[in-house]
Amino acid sequence: MAKKSSKIYIIGAGISGLVAAKTLEENGYTATLLEATGEPGGRVKTATIDGVPFDHGFQVLLTDYPQAKKHLSYDALNLHYFKPGALIFKDGKTERIGDPLRDRSAFWPTLSASIGSLGDKFRIYQLTRKLKAKSIAQIFATEEQSTSDYLKAYGFSEAIIHNFFKPFFTGIFLEEELNTSSRLFEFVFKMFGEGYAALPAKGIGAMAGQLVGNLTQSDFQYETEVSKVSAKEVHLKNGKKLRADIVISTLPLDTNGQITTQKVAWKSCDNLYFTVEKPTFETGTIGLVANTNCLTNNLYYLFEQQQNGDAVLSVTVVKKHQKNEAELVEAVVQELKKECGIQVKTFIKNYHIQQALPDIKNLSMEPSSSSIKHPLGIYMAGDHNLSGSLNAAMASGEAAANAVISDLKA
Ligand SMILES: Cc1cc2nc3c(=O)[nH]c(=O)nc-3n(C[C@H](O)[C@H](O)[C@H](O)COP(=O)(O)OP(=O)(O)OC[C@H]3O[C@@H](n4cnc5c(N)ncnc54)[C@H](O)[C@@H]3O)c2cc1C
Incomplete structure (x- = not known):
């Protein structure tokens, strides 16, 4: 040949x-x-409208992905970084959980947050250290169980699972029960612990x-x-x-x-975009709605604003629903107001992504x-x-x- x-x-x-x-x-x-x-x-995929990049579905590049480090030039992508951790909206309260080792300002908010016990926070620290020492090959050679079972077996309380792990990993796995393999959980948790979640300035x-x-x-x-x-x-x-x-x-x-x-078998999601007069929390922060009855899972303000100065809010819905677009928008607008205190100005668009992530076992x-x-x-x-x-x-x-x-x- x-x-x-x-x-x-x-x-x-x-x-x-x-x-x-x-x-x-x-x-x-x-x-x-x-x-x-x-x-x-x-x-x-990203659609750029008036200079604002609208990604078709919220996804992040984890900068420590070994393959991404090999195949991409990060400098040329002009990456925007998200702060480690998240802002959690729960029962009308907003609490911050961060990584005090990388962001000192997160120390007290994380320690005093009522979303889990002190023991939970120590276990998060312990797990971060454990996974730093565990190689990716070891992670994928470990016997699989569901992420939900893994977290319980690790000793995390129902409260921290419900208030933090569930909303955070629902947005990543695009499923609410955390049935996804513990191998993927360990891998993603390790990547979050060692690098940053980032987005290219021009969108994913x-x-x-x-x-x-x-x-x-x-x-x-x-x-x-x-x-x-x-x-x-x-x-x-x-x-x-x-x-x-x-x-x-x-x-x-x-x-x-x-x-x-x-x-x-595909996992799906909706990604809605709204304008808001002024960001209600810091750009570069991922917000999570802990109320599992809500459609809204996560939200963040785009790093770029609209030309008239309005902030652009991305909202992801993972929960399965039978609503048409108008009903979905209305429900999310009400949730944003009630759960997060956000008054949206206009609805921009929704991307419904039917085939977002393949549902795979034995990773x-x-x-x-x-x-x-x-x-x-x-x-x-x-x-x-x-x-x-x-x-x-x-x-x-x-x-x-x-x-x-x-x-x-x-
Ligand atoms: C909403 C969402 C959120 C995500 N979040 C993250 C995240 O935060 N972090 C992360 O690491 N990953 C995330 N992902 C996953 C990541 O985007 C995918 O794993 C990756 O893009 C898959 O690439 P692929 O080449 O395997 O498949 P695809 O991107 O699906 O590529 C397949 C290509 O084949 C084309 N095609 C289909 N049928 C045909 C045909 N019959 N003939 C010719 N061409 C065809 C398609 O148009 C497509 O271009 C997310 C994905 C989505 C959609």
Whole structure:
């Protein structure tokens, strides 16, 4: 096989596909990315309106993600950082829980917050230290249980689980019961403890923009929907067939190579944006609503204001609901007033994200040799192959590309 000139197709130009293309380029191989939509980035998407970046769903880059450190240039992303911890809205009161080791001003508010006992706060400190010492490989080799069971077994009180862990991790896992694997909990808690949650100044989509901008050889074919693949052929939805030497799919496939994204169990959310005359709490702070009857899970003020000086508030709803947009907006507006004392000025927009995170059991850090290669000989990437996170998407793309390179060299 003419190795460097092999025809390599990557199906999907999300973060995993882009990192696969980057890894191939770094090793002298060139790929063509086939993307169903008109732009790269997949679930990492920002719409910029009048200079304000509206992310399609609140997501953060955890700066200590090993894969992100390898594949992104943080300086060029001009990152805004969130303060460690959160502001918790509960029963008409606002309490702050922070990391006194990194933010001295958080010491007294954290110690005196009534959302958990002193023992709970000590256990948070202890857990942070324990996970600092535990490697990521050790985390993913530890037996899994639900995060909820893990927290109880660790000795945390019902109060701190209800008031802090539940709202905080509901926003990350996009599910309210904390049924998500304790491996992901430990990994994310470690990442929060060792780095910062951050957003590029131009929105989360800038991450994809940077990866695309650094690709010099790869070819992109947009509005190109793939229906089925085999090791040597790509079938497009329009009936066309493309001959291939190598196919990397970032999308789940059935045993016949048919794309089965619709069959994955997906977790969804709504992300609403409002204007508020003046921010009611500090920019760079994540607010959490501890009342589990509320639709609102988390809120933060965008680092950028609207051109007329209004602050922009992002609100995430994770709870399942049957409301239409007008009903949802009305319910959230009332909750913001009652729970957080926030009077919104205008509703800007809502992004309903039906396929936000794949619901996966048996989480791993790296794909196994069986999961990286489909029985039909297709190389597999995508967060659905590991766990729903930017780090996992990047790891899966890199691993699939490395498997291709190693097979082409063999
Ligand atoms: C609301 C939300 C919040 C999140 N929060 C966080 C967070 O805080 N931290 C974190 O680390 N991660 C978070 N994530 C997860 C992270 O964004 C994903 O893990 C990652 O973007 C997945 O990348 P991917 O390449 O695996 O998949 P995708 O981004 O889904 O890429 C797949 C690509 O394939 C394309 N495609 C689909 N079907 C076809 C087809 N038939 N033919 C051709 N192309 C096709 C899609 O258009 C897409 O571009 C969040 C995600 C969402 C949506």
